[in-house]
Amino acid sequence: MEIEKKVLIGIDLNFETPFILRSAVSLFREASVKFYVLHIVPAGAFSFINKKKMLQSKTDEARKSVEHKLEETGLHYLNYEIFVSFGATASEILNFPKRIGIDIIAIGTHQRIGFKEFVFGSVSFAVAKNSICPVLLIPLKNIVESTEDELVKDPAISLINP
Template identity: 30%
Template sequence: MAATFSRILCPIDFERDSMDALELAYRLAQQNSATVYLLTVIGEPLAAATELPPVAVMPNLEFEAECRGRLEALAREKLAGVSHEELVASGNAAPEILNLAKRRKIDLIVMGTHGRHGLPHFLLGSVAEKIVRESPVPVMTIHPTAAP
C-alpha cells in the first residue's frame, strides 16, 4: 500500500533549491489532497568571536512581516488550489523545523539543499542533513539544479 501524506512541511529560504522543493510539495499535495505548510525561519545572528557575554536580540517585527508577505505572495503564485498555511519562526533553522513538524503533526518534509561541500559545509553545516538525521517523519530533499 502506498503511503499518503496529508500534512506536508516545506521550509522555504527563497533560494532556487527551496522553490524546486515547493514545486514537488505542490504536486504531492495535489495527489494526496494534502495541506502544505510553508515555513521560513528567520535565523539567529552568527555569534561574534568575542569574549563579551551574549546580548539578547529583540525580534525584528518589520522583517518578520516582510517574510510573511513574501510567503503569502509565493503561496498565491505557486499553491493555487491546494490547502496551505504560511508560517514564520525565529531561531536556528533545524530545531525550528523539527519542532514545528512535531507540533503540527507533519507526516512529510520536502526541502531543498544548497549542495555545499568542503569548508562552506563544515562552517555553515547543513540544515537538510540535520533534518534528515533527526526527523521522525520521512524527508524528501531536492538537490541543487543547474542554472538555466
C-alpha cells in the same frame, strides 16, 4: 474519506524557493494534503532596542514574500498555512512536526560534502538525520546554473523525474 496528509515545506525565500515549492507540491498532487510553508529568520539577526516591533515587522514581511512566491508559482490555490519562525534553522524545522503532527518534511539541499559542508553546515543533513518523520530532500544542484527567470518558467516535475 481520505485522511489529510500534512506536509511541511521549509523555504529560504531566495531564488530557489519557487523550485522547492513546485517540486514538493508536484509529488503530492493526487493526495489530500495540507501544506505548512515554514520560513525561518535567523535569531541572531535581531539585536535592536525594540525587538518585538522588529520581529512583527519581519514576520509580516516574510508572510507577504511567501504569499508572493506561491502566487508567482501558481500555487496560491493550495490548502496551505504560512509560518514564520525565529531561531536556528535546523532546530526550528525539527521542532515544527512535534507541534503540528507533520507527516513529511520537504526541504531543498545543495548536496554539499567535505569542506563545504564543514564550513557552511548542512541544514538538510541535520534535519534528515534527526527528524521524527520522513524527509524529502529536493536536490538544488542542477538549478544553480539556471537564471531566476528560467526557474520560474521551468516545470519542477521535469527536474525531479528527468
